[in-house]
Amino acid sequence: MTLVAGIDSSTQSCKVVVRDADSGALVREGRAAHPVGTEVDPAAWQQALDEAVADAGGLDDVAALAVGAQQHGMVCLDESGDVVRPALLWNDTRSAAAAADLVSELGGPEPWVDAVGSVPVASFTITKLRWLAEHEPANADRTAAVCLPHDWLTQRLTGGELHTDRSDASGTGYWSPSTGAYREDLLTLAFGRTLRLPRVLEPAAAAGQFRSGALVAAGAGDNAAAALGVQAEPGDVVVSIGTSGTAFASSVKPAGSSIVNGFADAQGRFLPLVCTLNAARVLDATARMLRIGVDELSELALAAPAGADGLVLVPYLEGERTPNRPDASGTLHGLRLDTATPAHLARAAVEGLLCSLADAVDALVELGIPATRVLIVGGGARSEAVRRIAPTVFGCPVVVPEPSEFVADGAARQAAWALRGQIDPPQWSALTSRCYQADPVPSVRERYAHARELVLDRPQC
Ligand SMILES: Nc1ncnc2c1ncn2[C@@H]1O[C@H](COP(=O)(O)OP(=O)(O)O)[C@@H](O)[C@H]1O
Numbered sequence: 001m002t003l004v005a006g007i008d009s010s011t012q013s014c015k016v017v018v019r020d021a022d023s024g025a026l027v028r029e030g031r032a033a034h035p036v037g038t039e040v041d042p043a044a045w046q047q048a049l050d051e052a053v054a055d056a057g058g059l060d061d062v063a064a065l066a067v068g069a070q071q072h073g074m075v076c077l078d079e080s081g082d083v084v085r086p087a088l089l090w091n092d093t094r095s096a097a098a099a100a101d102l103v104s105e106l107g108g109p110e111p112w113v114d115a116v117g118s119v120p121v122a123s124f125t126i127t128k129l130r131w132l133a134e135h136e137p138a139n140a141d142r143t144a145a146v147c148l149p150h151d152w153l154t155q156r157l158t159g160g161e162l163h164t165d166r167s168d169a170s171g172t173g174y175w176s177p178s179t180g181a182y183r184e185d186l187l188t189l190a191f192g193r194t195l196r197l198p199r200v201l202e203p204a205a206a207a208g209q210f211r212s213g214a215l216v217a218a219g220a221g222d223n224a225a226a227a228l229g230v231q232a233e234p235g236d237v238v239v240s241i242g243t244s245g246t247a248f249a250s251s252v253k254p255a256g257s258s259i260v261n262g263f264a265d266a267q268g269r270f271l272p273l274v275c276t277l278n279a280a281r282v283l284d285a286t287a288r289m290l291r292i293g294v295d296e297l298s299e300l301a302l303a304a305p306a307g308a309d310g311l312v313l314v315p316y317l318e319g320e321r322t323p324n325r326p327d328a329s330g331t332l333h334g335l336r337l338d339t340a341t342p343a344h345l346a347r348a349a350v351e352g353l354l355c356s357l358a359d360a361v362d363a364l365v366e367l368g369i370p371a372t373r374v375l376i377v378g379g380g381a382r383s384e385a386v387r388r389i390a391p392t393v394f395g396c397p398v399v400v401p402e403p404s405e406f407v408a409d410g411a412a413r414q415a416a417w418a419l420r421g422q423i424d425p426p427q428w429s430a431l432t433s434r435c436y437q438a439d440p441v442p443s444v445r446e447r448y449a450h451a452r453e454l455v456l457d458r459p460q461c
């Protein structure tokens with residue numbers, strides 16, 4: 001049996017899967033936690049990767065591997081390749097003002113969509129570089145190269161040059177998915193000068209070799225890797241409920257708007273995507289407030305009536321990216337004596353999270369992306385309440401594949417593809433999934449849409 005490994009270095013943890021290159025069957029897996037926070041020393045990712053690899057029984061017997069990782073994070077390197085400062089992650093909103101400045105300096109949102117497929121918000125690397133130039137000039141001066149989490153880890157595995165792939169390059173704000181070229185003029189606009197950038201590899205290319213001799217494939221941003229992992233079909237919109245909430249679909253043409261990020265995918269196509277900052281951790285936070293676990297939260301939510309008798313949670317607990325409200329806070333509307341119960345709060349949390357993701361799916365549909373099926377993946381998809389309430393909010397049946405580490409799975413599938421050198425990725429066994437159906441309850445989204453406009457920004461401290 002030929003083995004391949006896939007790595008998911010995501011916001012909260014690092015996961016490793018080892019699979020059969022031909023059938024995709026899972027052979028073994030491992031994981032390790034990442035530090036909390038939106039600013040992380042990349043050495044912590046390396047340490048978690050080493051622990052997760054050990055937990056997965058090592059990689060000595062794999063023939064190829066690839067890294068999927070959280071998108072956008074800014075890893076600055078000096079002339080010797082050493083890290084200049086802790087990486088700023090995709091969910092760090094300190095560069096929100098820099099993002100607004102950059103949008104206006106280029107003449108508004110449309111020129112950005114034309115140039116790089118997306119309008120940069122605080123998540124995008126380019127806005128973090130502007131922030132660095134403005135707030136930490138000494139660190140900016142020391143910076144000779146910039147790369148993303150998957151690029152950095154890939155380089156640590158190969159010991160060679162910096163490489164990236166189309167999907168992660170498309171989240172920087174200085175690479176165009178339409179032309180496949182860097183926009184060093186935009187990097188210069190943001191940072192004042194250009195920097196050494198990773199070489200952008202085609203989907204099935206190799207970045208180098210691991211110390212064991214195994215092939216290291218190009219890797220990808222985590223959402224593009226998940227798209228490879230779920231083997232989505234045309235008409236499928238994938239909704240991922242991890243630390244971030246994302247809705248995305250594969251597209252043969254580039255597609256972006258002021259709300260939809262026009263990313264590239266990991267198969268030579270495109271991946272229009274909408275991302276929110278608040279997803280599975282909305283459930284974690286609500287469970288914490290109620291002093292219960294997420295399984296009990298799910299039971300409570302299912303015990304309350306649809307619409308929670310008018311209690312609405314707008315879940316902007318980390319500010320928000322879509323809509324672009326970096327300073328917003330979460331808000332609870334409709335509190336009355338009868339709705340002041342744990343079950344109502346649990347229901348409002350699940351419905352609020354799902355309403356924000358239904359808005360994300362709508363933004364894709366408005367751009368002409370077909371949504372025949374909605375597939376739900378990510379840690380939050382393990383919640384029975386999420387699965388059963390989702391069709392009432394989305395207004396359509398939802399398909400939930402048997403839980404798996406889809407980002408790591410997609411990275412493993414890419415590794416098998418690069419190893420075999422075929423035109424298309426290998427077709428692995430179809431996923432087992434379950435379809436959830438329920439009557440839509442449109443009033444839930446209507447009330448949420450009203451409440452969404454009423455959130456307050458966090459007070460300045
Ligand atoms: N049964 C569950 N119900 C609700 N949330 C869950 C459940 N299992 C895991 N989670 C949540 O999923 C999140 C992790 O999901 P994951 O997709 O691995 O995130 P990421 O890739 O961003 O690190 C955590 O916040 C965790 O609490």
Ligand SMILES: O=C(CO)[C@@H](O)[C@H](O)COP(=O)(O)O
Binds near residue numbers: 222242243
């Ligand atoms: O910023 C985005 C997508 O644009 C996020 O989806 C990150 O890629 C983080 O992903 P998770 O850790 O939540 O999987």
